[in-house]
Amino acid sequence: MSYAQPQYSRKQVARAGEVLRRLYDPSNDFNDAFDALLPDAFKVLSNWRSSHGFPLNTLTVSLKKHARVVSDNAVVVQRLKRLWSIMAKLERETGMSLSRMQDIGGCRAVMPNVQAVYALRDRLIRSSMRHELRRHTDYIANPKTSGYRGIHLIYLYKSDRSQVYNNLSIEVQIRSRLQHAWATAVETVGTFLQQSLKASQGSAEWLEFFEVVSRALSFIEDVVPLPDVPRIHEIFGRVQELSRALNVRQVLDQYGRALQSTTENGPQDAAYYLLTLLPEKHTLTIQSYTVAQLTEANERYTATEQALSDIPGAQxxxxxxxxxxxxxxxxxxxxxxxxxxxxxxxxxxxxxxx
Structure with missing residues (x-):
């Protein structure tokens, strides 16, 4: 199997990102000159994203090894960031450059509890990996304003043998099962509302609901600073109020019951899965690929994203x-x-x- 390698300089990648950012600029007149730049910009972005595959796989192997020492029940996966998520981040964060985006390649470990999350974090930091730990953010001790909790580690890939990938950034996320359940529920609701709730954008009621649920879960996981303890009943009560007002149980139940999932016949030794979710049609299609088919999988990934770009909520x-x-x-x-x-x-x- 051959992994994609960077074919463009970081300056070319950054310029491609600036072209794509203009797609969201209301002042852009979308003239012929701009339209002519788009195919090359998407080509650069596709190669830049695919080039993170090798360092991502390397970091995932290390993450899996350490996670399994901490817990046999650890779940470890990896993904390349979605095209439209990349573009949305460029639009949302005005100072962001495509060449410096740190989470294009990301792997995640879901651990049984918070204690296991920290145990894995500590093992990774103390390990002998040559990759450079560039940033360590503890969103459990200091949650995001949205209520998001978890551990994020940003590594710069370093290797003497595969130097072409050196200094590409890979994000490692570590969450407990409850933190993961919260985060994926946010994404599920955001998908159907067609709002970026995970980026704190959209319905004020749903944003408040998920924020107070996160606070309540921090009590359940026993990671709340002592001064907040007297507020536990207030927080639990507010969750109950918002849950009833938003009809949360029925809404989430309807989402799940309506989904029609289709898994195409694929190889027994599949290692990669292409998921296509169409919320308005309530369909999920899963296509599987072997390790040797990674290049084909990446090409299908990009082609499918572009083909569905005009379908609301498609992921x-x-x-x-x-x-x-x-x-x-x-x-x-x-x-x-x-x-x-x-x-x-x-x-x-x-x-x-x-």
Whole structure:
């Protein structure tokens, strides 16, 4: 199997990013000269994204090795960032450059609990990996304003043998099962509302609901600073109020029941899965590929994204997982599976700390 290699300089990548950013600029007149730049810009972006495949796989192997030492129940997956997520980030963060985006390649470990999250984090930091740990962000101790919690580690790939990939950034995420259930529920609702709730954009009621649920889950996971403890009943009560007002259980149940999932016949030794979710049609299609078919998978990934670019809410992602079961566990939002989140919500509504 041959992995894609960077074919363009970082300056060329940055320029391509600036062209794509203009797609969101209301002042852009979209004249013929601009339209002529788009094909090359997408070509550069596609190669730049695919080039993160090799360092991403290397970091994922290390993450899996350490995660399994901490817990046999760890779920580890990897993904290349979706085309439209990349472009949305360029539009949302005005100072962002495509050549410096740190999460184009990302791998994630979902651990049984917060203690296992920190144990894995500590093992990675103390490990003998040559890759440079560039940033360590603890969103458990300091959650995002949205309520997002988890550990993020940014590594710069370093190798004497594969120097062409040196200094490409890979993001490692570590979450507990409850933190993961929360994050994927946010994405599921955001998908159907066609709002970027994960970026704190959209319905104020849903944003508040997920923020207070995150606070309640921090009590359940026993990671709340002591001064906040007296507020526990206030927070649980607010979750109950918003849950009733938004009819959360029924909404999430309807999403899941309506989904029609189709898995195309694929190889027994599949390692990569292309997921295509069409929310308005309530369909999910899964195409599988072997390690040797990675180039074909990446080409199909890009082609499918572009083909569905005008369909509201359409989502396409290429991920690597050990099995379909692991895939569903790591990406329940694509399967519209919010069972674990509903279980946690029930515990909150019943004032039961599990």
């Amino acid at each position: 396409v992602v290429l991920v690597s997982a050990e099995s379909l079961a692991a895939l569903r566990s790591a990406y329940p939002n694509y399967f519209l599976d919010t069972d674990l989140f509903i279980e946690a919500l029930t515990a909150i509504e019943q004032n039961d700390l599990l």
